[in-house]
Amino acid sequence: LIVARDVEKIYKMGETEVHALNGVTVDIQDGEYVAIMGPSGSGKSTFMNLLGALDAPTRGSMTINGKDLAAQTPEQLAKFRGGTIGFVFQQYHLLPRTPAIENVELPLLYAGVPADARRERAAARLNQVGLGDRMDHLPSQLSGGQQQRVAIARALANDPRIVLADEPTGALDSKTSEEIMDLFENLNAEGMTLIVVTHEADVAARAKRRLTFRDGKLVEDDR
Amino acid sequence: LIVARDVEKIYKMGETEVHALNGVTVDIQDGEYVAIMGPSGSGKSTFMNLLGALDAPTRGSMTINGKDLAAQTPEQLAKFRGGTIGFVFQQYHLLPRTPAIENVELPLLYAGVPADARRERAAARLNQVGLGDRMDHLPSQLSGGQQQRVAIARALANDPRIVLADEPTGALDSKTSEEIMDLFENLNAEGMTLIVVTHEADVAARAKRRLTFRDGKLVEDDR
Numbered sequence: 001l002i003v004a005r006d007v008e009k010i011y012k013m014g015e016t017e018v019h020a021l022n023g024v025t026v027d028i029q030d031g032e033y034v035a036i037m038g039p040s041g042s043g044k045s046t047f048m049n050l051l052g053a054l055d056a057p058t059r060g061s062m063t064i065n066g067k068d069l070a071a072q073t074p075e076q077l078a079k080f081r082g083g084t085i086g087f088v089f090q091q092y093h094l095l096p097r098t099p100a101i102e103n104v105e106l107p108l109l110y111a112g113v114p115a116d117a118r119r120e121r122a123a124a125r126l127n128q129v130g131l132g133d134r135m136d137h138l139p140s141q142l143s144g145g146q147q148q149r150v151a152i153a154r155a156l157a158n159d160p161r162i163v164l165a166d167e168p169t170g171a172l173d174s175k176t177s178e179e180i181m182d183l184f185e186n187l188n189a190e191g192m193t194l195i196v197v198t199h200e201a202d203v204a205a206r207a208k209r210r211l212t213f214r215d216g217k218l219v220e221d222d223r
Numbered sequence: 224l225i226v227a228r229d230v231e232k233i234y235k236m237g238e239t240e241v242h243a244l245n246g247v248t249v250d251i252q253d254g255e256y257v258a259i260m261g262p263s264g265s266g267k268s269t270f271m272n273l274l275g276a277l278d279a280p281t282r283g284s285m286t287i288n289g290k291d292l293a294a295q296t297p298e299q300l301a302k303f304r305g306g307t308i309g310f311v312f313q314q315y316h317l318l319p320r321t322p323a324i325e326n327v328e329l330p331l332l333y334a335g336v337p338a339d340a341r342r343e344r345a346a347a348r349l350n351q352v353g354l355g356d357r358m359d360h361l362p363s364q365l366s367g368g369q370q371q372r373v374a375i376a377r378a379l380a381n382d383p384r385i386v387l388a389d390e391p392t393g394a395l396d397s398k399t400s401e402e403i404m405d406l407f408e409n410l411n412a413e414g415m416t417l418i419v420v421t422h423e424a425d426v427a428a429r430a431k432r433r434l435t436f437r438d439g440k441l442v443e444d445d446r
């Protein structure tokens with residue numbers, strides 16, 4: 001499903017260059033459940049952005065579902081992402097001044113799902129993450145953990161084939177976090193590929209495989 | 224130092240009311256090290272905003288250092304905050320398009336500290352949180368954990384008497400998180416009052432006292 005070969009990512013800041021990824025080679029199979037760990041600043045989110053076709057490598061190649069990302073146009077990438085990938089961003093990236101229910105409907109709106117079905121499917125996902133009574137709240141009217149759960153519901157709205165979750169339980173207490181991980185695990189059991197960045201040991205322990213990053217390199221791959 | 228009596232906070236959303244805090248009574252002494260825990264949405268951040276004089280209770284009273292918050296003007300509250308309280312927000316609230324060093328200088332700028340001393344003190348705090356090599360990065364050029372550490376450095380910049388930290392290690396790996404908590408603990412040992420919201424058991428275990436919130440009420444107070 002995902003094939004990465006000698007992937008490098010270099011950010012240019014004026015004269016200086018920041019080497020965020022320094023040659024990552026890894027294969028991820030369809031339906032796998034993978035955790036990604038590593039120190040702060042080690043390249044985890046940068047790698048997730050590439051997995052989600054949100055950015056391109058500076059060197060090396062990344063192929064998803066047989067498609068070489070570098071050979072796709074931005075429109076093709078957006079179409080591919082919309083139909084295949086659900087992303088839970090580390091910073092949530094919810095639309096401000098937009099109610100929770102509409103934030104969750106967004107992927108369905110892009111996919112052309114009619115209004116009634118959009119509303120119904122979005123409401124179902126918000127109920128699943130325990131926010132049935134907060135659907136009309138704007139992000140600024142929600143707690144940190146509630147905002148994170150809206151971001152999770154949005155990632156699941158369009159029944160994606162792959163979910164990329166970047167520290168999805170970082171703002172949640174242990175009970176709520178377990179409920180979210182149970183939800184992810186049930187979807188993985190039905191065939192969804194799940195890749196989760198986390199620094200919480202109990203979340204990583206649930207995955208079947210653990211990748212560890214350090215200074216932009218993949219240093220461990222445990223099953 | 225901090226005296227809260229029957230504190231309620233009600234958010235109005237059109238016709239509906241959200242009861243975020245339902246009568247909280249608690250005293251916090253000068254120099255204490257207190258952890259606040261509780262489920263997502265239970266009122267922790269709302270309570271921290273009141274402790275930081277960033278908001279006012281709907282009912283009940285909150286007194287800090289003998290000053291009744293309700294009796295202060297907005298200017299008096301801002302002056303009091305600037306000289307006394309360092310706040311690490313759950314969502315960081317860094318100034319975008321502003322380098323890390325300038326984000327950390329901000330409290331010193333408000334306090335009227337001259338430019339040379341500002342730069343020197345801000346750089347010292349960034350070094351303390353392990354970001355000596357990221358001072359010129361904008362928030363968008365930093366990882367999630369790095370942004371959080373900039374927010375921590377900013378809270379400490381003006382040597383506050385009280386630090387209110389809302390999930391300060393939520394985006395950090397365990398090693399970086401220990402380094403940050405060691406820094407806080409050393410400052411607490413020197414007399415700084417420390418109040419930390421966390422859902423991580425190992426962070427809460429370090430505090431001398433643990434308050435637990437549930438549905439806007441203080442349900443436990445363990446020493």
Ligand SMILES: Nc1ncnc2c1ncn2[C@@H]1O[C@H](COP(=O)(O)OP(=O)(O)OP(=O)(O)O)[C@@H](O)[C@H]1O
Binds near residue numbers: 173234236266267269
């Ligand atoms: N501006 C607002 N308008 C309406 N309701 C709000 C507003 N801000 C917060 N709330 C509600 O108040 C309750 C308490 O929120 P608070 O942010 O204090 O929770 P918390 O304990 O910090 O949760 P978390 O662990 O998820 O950060 C939540 O149910 C939230 O939906």
Ligand SMILES: Nc1ncnc2c1ncn2[C@@H]1O[C@H](COP(=O)(O)OP(=O)(O)OP(=O)(O)O)[C@@H](O)[C@H]1O
Binds near residue numbers: 018040046090365394
């Ligand atoms: N736009 C950018 N410009 C320059 N440097 C960047 C940019 N984005 C990220 N970086 C740097 O790239 C490195 C990797 O960042 P990344 O966000 O992938 O880390 P991470 O492993 O997700 O960390 P965290 O656990 O703190 O979220 C960091 O050192 C960061 O400072």
Ligand SMILES: [Mg+2]
Binds near residue numbers: 045366
């Ligand atoms: Mg990250």
Ligand SMILES: [Mg+2]
Binds near residue numbers: 145389
């Ligand atoms: Mg909160």
